[in-house]
Amino acid sequence: MYYLCQFGNNVLCFKSCGMKNSFLKYIFLTFLFLFFPAATFAQVVINEVQLLPTDLRFVELYNTSDSDIDLTGWYIQRKTETGSSFGSFVSSTKFENKIIGARGYFLISKNSNSDIVTTLTLTESNTLQIKDSKGNVINKIGWGNSSDCGGSCAPNPAEGQSIQRTASGWIAASPTPGATNESFGGTQGEILDSSDESESSDKSSLTNVSSLSAQLDVQAGSDRATSPGSPIWFQATIKKNTTKANVDLNWSFGDGNVGVGNLVSHTYKYSGDYVVVLSAKAGEIYSVSRFKVKVAAPDIIVSDGGEYLEILNKSSGEVNLFNWKLESEGKAYIFQPNTIILPKSSIKIDKSILSIKDYGISLGISLKNSLGEEIFFTEPIREVNLEEISKKIEVIKNETVVIKEKAESLGFIPTLGSQQANAFSAVSTIESEEPDLIDLPQPVIDTDNVIYEAPKRVSFVAKLTNFIKRVFSN
Numbered sequence: 001m002y003y004l005c006q007f008g009n010n011v012l013c014f015k016s017c018g019m020k021n022s023f024l025k026y027i028f029l030t031f032l033f034l035f036f037p038a039a040t041f042a043q044v045v046i047n048e049v050q051l052l053p054t055d056l057r058f059v060e061l062y063n064t065s066d067s068d069i070d071l072t073g074w075y076i077q078r079k080t081e082t083g084s085s086f087g088s089f090v091s092s093t094k095f096e097n098k099i100i101g102a103r104g105y106f107l108i109s110k111n112s113n114s115d116i117v118t119t120l121t122l123t124e125s126n127t128l129q130i131k132d133s134k135g136n137v138i139n140k141i142g143w144g145n146s147s148d149c150g151g152s153c154a155p156n157p158a159e160g161q162s163i164q165r166t167a168s169g170w171i172a173a174s175p176t177p178g179a180t181n182e183s184f185g186g187t188q189g190e191i192l193d194s195s196d197e198s199e200s201s202d203k204s205s206l207t208n209v210s211s212l213s214a215q216l217d218v219q220a221g222s223d224r225a226t227s228p229g230s231p232i233w234f235q236a237t238i239k240k241n242t243t244k245a246n247v248d249l250n251w252s253f254g255d256g257n258v259g260v261g262n263l264v265s266h267t268y269k270y271s272g273d274y275v276v277v278l279s280a281k282a283g284e285i286y287s288v289s290r291f292k293v294k295v296a297a298p299d300i301i302v303s304d305g306g307e308y309l310e311i312l313n314k315s316s317g318e319v320n321l322f323n324w325k326l327e328s329e330g331k332a333y334i335f336q337p338n339t340i341i342l343p344k345s346s347i348k349i350d351k352s353i354l355s356i357k358d359y360g361i362s363l364g365i366s367l368k369n370s371l372g373e374e375i376f377f378t379e380p381i382r383e384v385n386l387e388e389i390s391k392k393i394e395v396i397k398n399e400t401v402v403i404k405e406k407a408e409s410l411g412f413i414p415t416l417g418s419q420q421a422n423a424f425s426a427v428s429t430i431e432s433e434e435p436d437l438i439d440l441p442q443p444v445i446d447t448d449n450v451i452y453e454a455p456k457r458v459s460f461v462a463k464l465t466n467f468i469k470r471v472f473s474n
Contacts, residue, residue, distance in 0.1 A: 043063070043064045043065055043138070043139075044061055044062070044063050044064070044069060044071075044100060044106075044130065044138055044139060045061065045062050045064060045138075045139045045165065046059065046060075046061060046128055046130060046139050046140075046141045046165075047060045047061060047062035047105070047164070047165050047181070048060040048162050048163065048164045048165065048175070048176065048177065048181060049122070049128070049141070049143070049154075049157075049162060049163050050157065050161070050162035050163075050175050050177075051122045051123065051124070051157055051159075051162075052157075052158075052159040052160070053159060053160070053252055053256070055110065055252075055258065056109075056175070056252060056277070056279065057109060057110070057120050057122055058107060058108060058109035058111070058114070058120070058162075058175075058177055059076070059090075059107075059108045059109070059120065059122075059128065060105055060106070060107055060108070060177055060178070061100060061105070061106040061107075061108075061130070062104070062105055062106070062165075063100045063101060063102060063103060063104050063106070064103070065102060065103075066102045066103065067102050068099050068100065068101050068102055068104075069099070069100050070098075070099055071095040071098040071099065071100055071106070072095060072096055072097055072098065072133065073092050073095065073096075073132070073133025073134075074092060074095045074098075074130065074131065074132050074133060074138075075088070075089075075090060075091055075092040075094075075095065075130075075131055076089045076090040076108075076128055076129070076130045076131075077089050077128070077129050077131065078121070078122075078126055078127070078128055079126065079127040079129075079146075079148060080123065080125070080126055081123075081124070081125035081126070081144070081145055081146055081147075086127075086129065089120070089121075089128060090108060090116065090118060090120075092133075094108075094116045094118060095116070098115060098116065100115075105177075105178045105179075107177055107178055108120065109177070111281075113248075113281060113284075124143070124144045124145075124156045125142075125143065125144030125145040125146045125156065126142065126143065126144075126146060127140065127141070127142035127146045127148045127149065127150070128140070128141055128142075129141075129150070141154060141163075141165075141170075142154070143155060143156055143157070143163050143170070144156035152169055152170065153170070154170030154171075154172070155170065155171075155172045156172075157172040158172065158275075159254070159275065160174075160175075160252065160254060160275040160277045160290060161173060161174065161175065162174075162175040162176070162177075164176065164181035165181060166181055174277070174288050174289075174290050175277070175279070175288050176286065176288055177279075177286045177288070178281075178284060178285065178286040179285070179286050179287065179288075215240070215241070215242045215243050215282075215285050216238075216240060216241050216242070216243060216247070216280060216282050216285045216286070216287040217238070217239040217240040217241075217287055218236055218237065218238050218239065218247070218249070218278060218280040218287045218288075218289050219236070219237045219239055219289050220234065220236060220237075220251075220276060220277075220278035220289040220290060220291055221234060221235065221237075221291055222291055223291050223292045223293070223294070224276075224291065224292075224293045224294070225293070225294045225295075225296070225317040225318060226268065226293060226294075226295055226317070226318075226320065227295065227296060227297060227298040227315075227317065227319050227320075227369075228268055228269055228270055228271060228295060228297060228369065228371065228373070229267060229269070229324075229369025229370045229371040229373055230267065230268075230319060230320040230321075230322065230324075230369065230370065231265050231266070231267045231320070231322055231323060231370060232265065232266060232267070232268070232293065232320070233263065233264070233265050234251060234259070234263070234264050234265070234266065234276060234278075235262065235263045235264075236249050236262050236263075236278055236280070236289075238280075241282055243282040243283050243285050245282040245283040245285075246282065247280050247281070247282045248280065248281045248282070249261055249262055249278065249279075249280050250278070250279045250280075250281075251264050251266075251276065251277070251278055251279075252276065252277045252279070253266045253268075253274065253276055253293075254274030254275045254276055254277070254293070255268060255269075255270075255272075255274055267370060267371070268293070268295040269371060270295070271295050271296055271297050272295055273292060273293075273294050273295075274292070274293045274294075274295065275290055275291075275292055275293075276290060276291055276292070276293055277289075277290040278290065294317065296315060296316070296317050297315075298313060298315045298317075298319045298375065299313070299314040299315040300312065300313060300314070300315075300319070300367060300375050300376050301314065301376060302326075302365050302367055302376050302378070304365075305348060307350065307351055307352075308348040308349055308350050308351055309326070309348070309349045309351065309365070310346050310347070310348050310349075311341060311346060311347050311348075311349065311367070312341075312345075312346040313341040313342065313343060313344065313345055313346065314344065315343060315344075316343050316344070317343055318340055318341060318342050318343055319340070319341045320338065320339065320340050321335040321339040321340070321341065322335055322336065322337045322338060322339055322370070323335065323337075323369075323370035324339075324367065324368065324369050324370060324375075325367070325368045326349075326365065326366070326367055327365070327366040327367075327368070328364055328365050328366070364377075364378055365377070365378050
């Protein structure tokens with residue numbers, strides 16, 4: 001007796017119960033395959049997702065089977081971290097007449113070269129599930145703090161990274177749209193075959209996807225350091241391009257700005273650590289490269305060396321003075337490209353090449369970066385002209401004499417006789433001595449006869465007059 005059994009998810013087999021007649025076995029098998037259609041289990045998985053930056057957001061599907069699959073009627077749904085149900089993400093109309101090739105990728109993004117061009121809404125801790133035309137859930141993934149991951153949750157990716165399916169599980173790495181996912185832990189990224197969900201631990205069930213990126217290899221460069229207001233250049237190097245197609249190069253500078261082309265320049269406005277991502281596309285082949293840029297505010301000092309100006313970089317990163325401006329007394333000098341000061345180092349600029357060559361630090365110096373922000377400034381030091389100051393003091397003295405004479409003529413200051421004036425002069429030259437308070441007799445005050453009242457205000461002229469009267473009354 002024979003009976004039909006299922007092994008794993010998609011394998012049909014037949015077992016016998018003691019019958020050893022090969023002829024009967026052949027007849028029975030022929031009968032089954034004539035009346036039961038062969039079962040096939042196509043498998044499409046969500047292979048890679050990038051959230052940020054928004055303009056580079058994408059979802060990548062991968063067909064693990066050896067046959068093309070018609071995606072007509074399929075759709076993708078999304079659920080947020082706090083959501084209780086799935087909502088529409090990519091509608092079935094977008095999948096109309098779409099085919100995903102055998103062992104092929106299917107890209108959904110804003111990029112005009114994608115298989116489906118649409119705007120995607122994605123945030124941290126979301127869940128995505130793809131359904132076929134009959135509403136069956138084909139594959140589901142979740143990341144971050146999602147409570148519905150369909151298995152192990154992927155990590156929330158940082159900006160410029162994507163979450164990627166590998167043989168070792170989900171990882172966050174540099175995006176690889178349309179190509180083999182990043183290697184992880186020394187193991188080349190792999191896509192699990194449909195049989196990976198079975199209980200079998202046979203390593204041969206894992207299928208290595210041929211690396212499409214092996215046809216296209218671009219390099220963006222190595223880690224860089226710069227300062228706010230200093231232009232920095234990025235150049236793409238195409239290591240390999242066997243596609244014989246033109247390569248589209250797109251840059252993301254990590255601060256919300258983007259660039260296009262083989263050679264681009266960018267100026268960061270604020271300090272911080274930024275990730276620069278270069279995305280290359282030749283036909284349907286993608287390649288991605290990235291590096292870090294550290295932007296730190298410089299510590300600059302300018303000093304006058306007589307025949308030259310010395311610019312000292314006290315910071316730990318190099319500074320490119322390109323397009324910076326040195327100003328003094330209304331004149332300015334703009335630095336040429338690639339004028340670089342190494343960390344903890346200085347450069348000396350001969351004044352003969354400066355448009356401010358006739359001026360020194362004593363007249364004031366202002367150093368501004370390419371954004372117009374002042375990095376260093378000194379106030380001008382003016383020389384003191386003693387002769388000019390003496391003339392001004394003499395003018396003040398003469399004006400004082402004129403004011404005094406006018407005050408006497410108006411009676412504000414009483415006119416003194418020569419004898420009184422001499423006496424007054426004599427009194428004014430006597431050195432005052434502090435009396436010994438211990439030896440002086442202490443006055444007896446009859447407090448019963450004292451009348452307390454607010455003191456009266458006395459003008460300066462009155463005080464001076466009373467003082468003179470007291471002097472001559474003695």
